[in-house]
Amino acid sequence: MLRELIDEGRKMKSIELYKQGKISLGLGAKIAGLSISEYIDLLKEYKIQINLDINDAKKALGYARKII
Secondary structure (H helix, E strand, C coil): CHHHHHHHHHHHHHHHHHHCCCCCHHHHHHHHCCCHHHHHHHHHHCCCCCCCCHHHHHHHHHHHHHHC
8 A cells, every 4th residue: 555655656746747847758657657658648647738859759769660
């Protein structure tokens, strides 16, 4: 139960920082302990607008190239 509270706190903190524009999508996902796609789903759940910057797009493209 304590672990669940800590995980939830990390998710909420990452959402707060992301909303403030202080962290990127990738860093938000890392802080929350989620994959980028899971983090995007979390942001959608909380009705947070997704702001992709050029670095996030480049990382996503690089990752896609590795797995294809």
